Amino acid sequence: MIGRHARLNTLLASCVGALAALFVASASSAAQQGDATFRTRLSELLAMPFASDLTGARNAPVIAWVERRNGIRNILISDDGNVPRRVTNYTQDDGTDVWGLALTPDGRTLAYVEGGDPEYPTDTPPNAGQLSFSGKQTVRLILPSGRQVLAGEGHSPVFSSDGTRLAFSNGGSLLIGRIGGKTAPVFTTxxxxxxxxxxxxxxxxxxxxxxxxxxxxxxxxxxxxxxxxxxxxxxxxxxxxxxxxxxxxxxxxxxxxxxxxxxxxxxxxxxxxxxxxxxxxxxxxxxxxxxxxxxxxxxxxxxxLQWTPSGQILFPWEGSGWRRICVLPAIGSTEPHCLTPDNAEVSSARLSQDGNSLLYTANVGDPDQWRAWSQSLSGNQPVRLMTDNDEVTKLIVAGPDIAVMATNATQTAHPVVMRAAQQKMPVTPILPQGMIFTMPQSVHFRSDDGLDLHGQLFLPPGATPARHPALLFVHGGPQRQMLPAFNAMGYYSNAYLMNQTLASQGYVVLSVNYRSGSGYGEAFRNAPGTGRAGASEYRDVQAAAAWLKARSDVEPAQIGIWGGSWGGYLTALALARNSDTFAAGADFHGVHDMTEPDHPGLSPAQNRSAHDMEWRSSPVADIEHWHAPVMLVHGDDDRNVEFEQSVLLARMLTTRGIPYEDHVFSGERHAFLRMQDWLTAYLWMDSFFDRILVHRN
CATH class of the missing domain: 2.120.10.30 (TolB, C-terminal domain)
Incomplete structure (x- = not known):
């Protein structure tokens, strides 16, 4: 099976070069046919299957995951890495989430959560689909017969080690029950x-x-x-x-x-x-x-944390400045010994089934390339588990198998199963017919204070020496990392797809990994003066814009910026401080006023100083210099960034006569739950940049 996987990647890579001319013709044709054709193409791309919530059975080669296809979430189960079977039957893109998967040790029974929000499981469930009565957050069981059983309202199901009992929570209540029987609360606290x-x-x-x-x-x-x-x-x-x-x-x-x-x-x-x-x-x-x-x-x-069979404890620690897996005996007072390589970050780690090896994902050797590794607990050198160049940031163990969630430049997140030296792909992602991706280039440049910055450059297919409009993409988080591939997070998988689509529209697109992001060590992630403490990461936005402006294929007067959440904050900050550089921006649910209530433990004078810095780090502090048009998008049930942040900015822009376009999704959360809402928002953004940057309307 390893040969099949390698051949598939080789074929997809060769298609990018062989069919580049076809892509140019396709892009030109789409432009002639107008918005309807572009909408269809973008809709097909967003409908591509995307896998998440990978889990495995402890004692059996069984894995399960959620597949989002055309905005509809369903659960798939694969035995021995074979073609999976779908075990749920959801049919609507109504924003109902499916998450919290758990398998019994023998892999015969599955628990999952229907509805709710995994990030805020104790809050009122969202209602992005605008149902007359919003749904509930419930734990459900799929028995070996295929029959579904409702366990009760709650989240975070966990099976006992013998697989006969299920526990889950609902707020401060713990519920326990026998499989197939009734569950009841055993305490509330x-x-x-x-x-x-x-x-x-x-x-x-x-x-x-x-x-x-x-x-x-x-x-x-x-x-x-x-x-x-x-x-x-x-x-x-x-x-x-x-x-x-x-x-x-x-x-x-x-x-x-x-x-x-x-x-x-x-x-x-x-x-x-x-x-x-x-x-x-x-x-x-x-x-x-x-x-x-x-x-x-x-x-x-x-x-x-994890215990080894010999009574040692494995734990993550950044003592060298990089997140590594280290070990300490449970008895005795010694210094920890770190197992994983230095100058690399670990994103997931599991003990092998026999407990003798550490299996993990890390960016060893290249911070923008995440791979799967195996390392003996005795301290031998790590061994790479996969032979292809997929990005791998999550690993699980399922009996004798290892399963990872993989992505690459042309494939959304999908599971890959490994046993010994063989790899299996239970699901082979398929591109929409006629769609070819540009291969993003990994680029480096420096900020004005000398910090080495990483980014991904998306060029229009068949690009000519002529100058193009350009867009700078700034991710959210801020503890995130964009890669030269689809992202394993759904929000940023969509963003990668949109950057590809914008390049196909003729833009030169640069995605920048600014300081305070993840993947480059603790010093980069905890860089001084970021966010409300001084917005030092804006230096990296400026450096990225200068790098774009210096390119011979970029029209300096037609540079825009877009991003969501923390990326929305940086988008607004860029327009407020440098409308002379950024001609337009699309701000998705950004933070605009960074001031906070008084901080505990600080004196009144210290709090006044902190608030002054918070204000000066805010986009609204530089509103007098803002004159570039902006598009604002926000869901009014956002639990991460208050909806009022965008309402405030709109009021301030109106007062000063600054042109803006605003769009609101009623009932939507921070990361839009409906594919249709992502499609609509991205179409708004494409039209906005086309009018403002390209045709200067």
Whole structure:
């Protein structure tokens, strides 16, 4: 099967060169036929299948994932890497999310969540589809017979180690039930349940609770069904990521403290690794991160603690300035030993089925190239698992198999299964008929303070020496990284697709990875003075614009900028500060006023100074210099960036007579849930830039 995968990539790559002339003719024809043809092409691209939520069975070669196709989400299951079967039957692009997948250890039963918002599971479920009565957030089971069973309202389902029981949460309530039977709440406590872990012997659950100012870990005895909760002794901090030892006696966890807003980056020790002995009811500090690099805990979603069979604990740490997987024995006081290579970041990590090897994804050797690796716990050199050049940022284990979520320049996220030296693709993504992508070029340039910046350049197919209009894309987050490939996140997969489409329209497009983003080490991610502390990342936006302006194929007077969320903030900042450089911008749900309430722990004078810097870092602070047209897009049920941020900007633009175009999606969240809304927004943006940049209307 490895040959099949390699041949497919070779064929797709050769098509890019062989059919470039056809693409030019296709683009020209589309322009002649007008907006209807362009709308059809963009709709077909957004309808491409996109995979997410990959999960695997612990003891069987079974994987499951969510496939979004034409905006409709359904669940697919593959056994032994073979052609998958669809186990749900959703038919509408109504914004109903499907997420939170979990398989029993034997892979025969699946749990998932229907509805709700994975980022805000305790909030009121969204209603992007404008239904008369909004849907609920429910946990559902698909039994071996294929029959679906409603387990109850809630989220985050987790099966016991023997696969006979299911636990899930609903706000501060924990619910447990037998598979196929009734589930019932066993306790309700203040705060929100943010994590559930079964002990390997199935006798207890460790529950992570968020109470705002602090976090606790509660233990629930399943057999005793006690009327009282037991807590690991809490602190004036947040206890996170509880993980049982193989014998179920010990629980490792991380204790974090939030630094003050003005804390020096090289001062303070803000997290520690702890072990709780449930038999002795005693907890001790195993290790505390020292000052300097890695003194503040940082780990992407899904990267947790793990116990080895020999009683060691694996954990992420940035002690060298890069996120690595390190190891400590659960007993004894020693310094951690880091297993994964330095100068590379790990995005996901799992122990192999036998517990002897660490499997992980990391950008070893090139920060813009993510690969899958295997490394013996004894410390041997890492071995690359895949032979192709796919970007791989997530890895799971399913019995004897390893499965990854892969993307490349022409393929959206799709699962690849590996067993020994073979690779299988349960699903082969297919491009819409007649569509060819431009191959993005990885480029480098420097900011005015000498920082090395990475980006991706999209050129119009068959580009000539003539000058073209240009667009700068700034991602959100800001802790994100754009790659010369489709992104594994749906929001940025759509953005990559739109950058491709804009290039096909004749724009030179540059996507810049500015400071405060991920993938380039802790110093880059935590660069001083970013955001409301000084907007230092705007230097990188300026450097990218200067790099574009200096190109012989770019018309300097026709440079625009677009982005969403933090990218919307930088878009607005660019127009407010440099309408002389940026002739137009498209701002999706951006932040426009960065001022915050008083910060705890700061004096009145310190707070006044902080607020002054927050204001000066805001787009609205430079509104007097703003004269370039802007398009504003926002969903009015946004839980990440307040809708009022765009309302405020529109009021200020109106007051000063600055031209703008505004669009609102009623009921939509931050990352639009309906494909139709992405399509509509991107069509608005394409029309806007065509009028303002190309035809100067």
């Amino acid at each position: 203040p705060g929100a349940i943010t994590g559930i872990r079964w002990s390997p012997d199935g006798s207890r659950l460790a529950v992570e609770l968020d109470r705002g100012s602090h976090g606790l870990i509660a233990l629930w005895d399943v057999a005793a069904r006690s009327t009282r909760l037991t807590f690991i002794p809490p602190a004036l901090a947040s206890d996170r990521l509880p993980t049982f030892s193989p014998d179920s006696r010990f629980i490792a966890f991380v204790r974090t403290r939030e630094p003050l807003s003005n804390a020096p980056p090289d001062k303070g020790r803000f997290w520690s690794l702890h072990v709780y002995d449930s038999a002795a009811r005693a907890e001790h500090v195993l290790w505390t991160a020292p000052e300097g690099h890695g003194s503040r805990f940082a780990a992407p979603e899904g990267l947790s």
